[in-house]
Amino acid sequence: MNNAQKRSMITGYAGLPFGDFSQVLEGSVGVLGAPSEVDSGPRLGTSSAPDALRKMTQQLGISLPVNGWDLGNLDMSGNWSGALGQFVNQMVDHSTIPVVLGGASDVALAVLQTLPDLPVVAAMPLARGDVAARPENTIWVGLNGEQPVNVWDQIRQRKMVWRTARQLDEGQADILCMPESAVLWIDMSVIDLGHAAGAVGLNPAGLKPETLVSIIGAMACSWQAIVITGLAPARDTRGMSELTAIETLNAALRNG
């Protein structure tokens, strides 16, 4: 985030002070915006997500359950994924939790690439082959609709844990074999379009917002990194999608 942007906001995400990486203490979080834009499809708008989330936390007076710093937005020109990877590595090495506010899914992929040996908890409607192919099993939350056959075969063969949106909304929330530590990736398209329209993916019969919050909040897992992607705030005039992202993040940090 450049100085002009910082000056326009008194505080950062959820009232955190703006700062630099060197100020983030062990056990606390560093929030970084990575405002990349989706490169295809009719539903754009992810680049405005980090600042929209900051604004909404300020408007609602929401604070994080942990201490930390807001490190502003990543400069998305040039090799931003390399810079993001470096940031995540540094944070994890210093026992701090990077919270990355995307952006499109390429932001999450850059984070996952940096932490290749960690399992992933992926809240998304469609299972992804590149995530399923990671060495550690992924836990899939909120799958919905037809899944790619080759990815599904891999999920079944490796006996990965998965729950559909319907199962979760009906209360089948018990997820056994949670890893001790993992990366949490929340693609906001996991939420039902009718509840929160501010996502790049259309997901009828997706998860209810409160279900996502309660599922993530119930996971006893030490999150090594948290990434939120796919939020397109301008598509949701009520702000329900931003509120869902904010409450889910708080639920994750409260327990993890």
Next chain:
Amino acid sequence: MGDLAQIQFDMIPSFLGVPVGDLEDLMPGQVAIAGYFCDNLDRPMAGQRYLARQLRYASQPETVLAKTTDLGDVNVFPLEPDKHFSAVISQCEAVLEVGARLVLVGGDSSGLKALGIAVGKITGEDASIVPVTGGITDNLSKTQPIILSVDLQELAGIWMSQPRRLAGLSPAQMIAQIDATPGNVVAAAVFGLAAALDSWGSTETRAALTILKAVAERLEKGAH
């Protein structure tokens, strides 16, 4: 001429379509609903003051409310807090003194505070404020005055045009709680909503209207 004046007067939008009246029209046991146009004094949020106006415009005639009157708006002085509270308290007192029950609609929670003081002055007892989220009413005597606090910000996000949180009550849950509140409910404040004018605003306005109707019905029942 008299009939014509009466017809025009009745066309003024009123809460739930009930008759518009004045302090002199009130009888003991009646329910008076009044708008509260102030949202800058306690838990301020601009826009809450317009709730009364919006609910009046969205209202349809309700034949079931035989003992309820729209009293207009209480006079407010939002930029002079001392004068404001003094004026609102004395207006609430004037209604309660008749033996009527009072509902303040709209604005911020400062209306509830004024109502609490007014009830205390009139009854000589501390009024118990029972929130719609469910308060402890077991220890209250049947005669102790109760004020229902209906904070519409307790509605779940799905019912709101600009949600402030996901969790919360549904209108049906609020109505059930209002209906189940035992004891001597002498007044209520319905507040905390800045209703929008879009389609979601229509949803929250209709929810608020249904809740207001439940409040009026509960107050018409009196002590029970």
